[in-house]
Amino acid sequence: MTAEVRPASPPLTERQEARRRRILHASARLAGRGGFDAVQMREVAEAAGVALGTLYRYFPSKIHLLVATMQDQLDHLHAALRKRPPAGETASERVAETLMRAFRALQREPHLADAMVRALTFADRSVSPEVETVSRRTTAIILDAMGLEQPTPAQLSAVRVIEHTWHSVLITWVSGRASITQVKTDIETACRLIDLTAP
């Protein structure tokens, strides 16, 4: 019920690392079909070839599991983005371009997006550290796109608002309440804040 103290996790053995991978893989695969609801802990455990208790030892809840899945996907995305950086003239264009590229990646797996986004926003305090990690990685991606050495406090505020918009627009998109054009407009609108802070 309350958050656990997380002592710096001991290094995993090879077989444990493999188990962890299998679990995350199974999670992503099931999510890729029916979304959040299709990720059922018993099925994940079976697909990963581990006992239910073991699954819970690795990921203390379904939300933890899905947030970890998201961390994983974000890593892939960040790597892909580094390979081909955005080409826009201004910082705000580059950020918007980057986020739209991320969005198109999500569009390719809408069910997976559903599972990850719902888990991320439903997460309670016990998952805060993991959600923070996701947030930091997102921030890093945006700052990368801006291409700044030392962002000013005003710029960091703008980035925060852009991130809020990003998360919330994803929610409305996965729940079918926003069209793809709407997503694009909202992201671009939020990105204008960057121009406001660097004239």
Next chain:
Amino acid sequence: MTAEVRPASPPLTERQEARRRRILHASARLAGRGGFDAVQMREVAEAAGVALGTLYRYFPSKIHLLVATMQDQLDHLHAALRKRPPAGETASERVAETLMRAFRALQREPHLADAMVRALTFADRSVSPEVETVSRRTTAIILDAMGLEQPTPAQLSAVRVIEHTWHSVLITWVSGRASITQVKTDIETACRLIDLTAP
């Protein structure tokens, strides 16, 4: 599993209206204690003096119930805001002031806020109409604060981003990942977008 077609709901008898009120009241009271988890359907039914099946006839899921609870609270808020409109000079100041007032109202009942915000963002497609209603009311509150007759498309975009920021910052606040000062800063930053669209 899939969304139902909702035929324009027939008018409720007096006793039915009373039942509905009792249910919403019980929901808000339980939420006011332990938040989302404390709103347990069996307990709501018992506290409202209706059978479990009846509760589900009025609100087809826990999420529907909590979103309806939010609609209810928003109405109260909107009424209170109309009585004492925001006093700021510029539109963006007035919007920021209004949202901060709403935020202070939520702070007074943090558990209730938790329940409503979590439900709102976890809602899937089957709850879209109800969530849309909440969104429209929020938009109305913001437009009221701006005090405009005919908002331009650009201004409507800005309002959308402000709303995204509002929802997302609430999520981070209820999950303990953002301080109250952070909330204030983020709201004010988003509101700057309004100035950008009306020079």
Next chain:
DNA sequence: CGCTAATCTAGAACAAGTTACAGACTTGAT
């Protein structure tokens, strides 16, 4: 190798959201 602690497995058990159903009660129209 042989021991000990940690980990893993299989499966039962529990909790809360949701559904199903039989019988009692209301409502509205005649």
Next chain:
DNA sequence: ATCAAGTCTGTAACTTGTTCTAGATTAGCG
């Protein structure tokens, strides 16, 4: 006032996330 249709009640069952337990396996160490 009576009847049919719709609603409500009480209760059990079902589903899926989560916890627990007893015994098998594994890892690390002397």
